[in-house]
Amino acid sequence: MDAIGxxxxxxxxxxxxxxxxxxxxTTGEANQVPPGVAHPIGELALHILHSEDGMxxxxxxxxxxxWERDGWAGKLGIPALLMQDNAVARSxxxxxxxxxxxxxSVFASTAAFLDSLKPEDLDTRKVDMTEDGFGILTLGExxxxxxxxxxxxxxxxxxxxxxxxxxxxxPF
Numbered sequence: 001m002d003a004i005g006x007x008x009x010x011x012x013x014x015x016x017x018x019x020x021x022x023x024x025x026t027t028g029e030a031n032q033v034p035p036g037v038a039h040p041i042g043e044l045a046l047h048i049l050h051s052e053d054g055m056x057x058x059x060x061x062x063x064x065x066x067w068e069r070d071g072w073a074g075k076l077g078i079p080a081l082l083m084q085d086n087a088v089a090r091s092x093x094x095x096x097x098x099x100x101x102x103x104x105s106v107f108a109s110t111a112a113f114l115d116s117l118k119p120e121d122l123d124t125r126k127v128d129m130t131e132d133g134f135g136i137l138t139l140g141e142x143x144x145x146x147x148x149x150x151x152x153x154x155x156x157x158x159x160x161x162x163x164x165x166x167x168x169x170x171p172f
Contacts, residue, residue: 003119007143011114014151015107018048020171021158027095029165037086041161042094044154046078049099053106055147056113059127060139066105 001009022045030042039047053065066072073079078094122140129137134146159169 003122003140004114004117007117007122007140008111008114010144010148011107011110014148014155015103015110017170018045018151018155019103021155021162021169022096023171024167025096025158025162027097029162029167030096031093032165033090034161034164037090038157038161039086039089040092041158042096043089043092044158044161045096045099046092046094047089048151048154049103049106051150052110052147055142056106056110060142061113066109067102070102070105072102 022041025041025045027042030045031040033040050065050067053067057063057065063069076094076098078092117139122143123138125139127137127139127142129135129142129146137145162169
């Protein structure tokens with residue numbers, strides 16, 4: 001398996017973990033604000049999707065996000081959540097089940113992007129993340145450290161929050 005194959009497998013896994021982890025989350029559970037400063041499950045689910053959409057389509061692709069292009073904010077009455085302060089993030093209300101069509105579009109966009117890559121792109125293409133404190137990354141670093149890391153980390157948060165609610169976190 002070459003590097004692109006490994007990335008495809010990693011994204012397939014991240015998407016499977018995300019989908020399986022939120023599959024049984026109710027609207028009430030998604031919008032329950034946990035103690036402390038943790039974000040609600042619904043906000044985390046939306047953030048995972050917005051981040052992938054923004055990173056693949058806007059940051060790397062230089063295009064409009066699917067969220068904006070297809071009018072998801074209007075359909076669901078929710079703002080984009082790429083970078084929000086804690087108070088805004090903790091106030092977001094959503095139903096992860098209503099995000100499924102958006103999730104499928106985002107995941108399909110990512111798959112199409114990965115299909116367009118050649119292994120050398122991972123080292124030669126650069127992504128400027130200086131404004132976010134990460135400096136300039138190779139495309140490979142960006143996809144693994146920033147994007148996959150974000151999805152796996154926040155899916156883990158969702159799993160832990162489900163455990164606090166007395167539910168099984170991950171789907172296995």
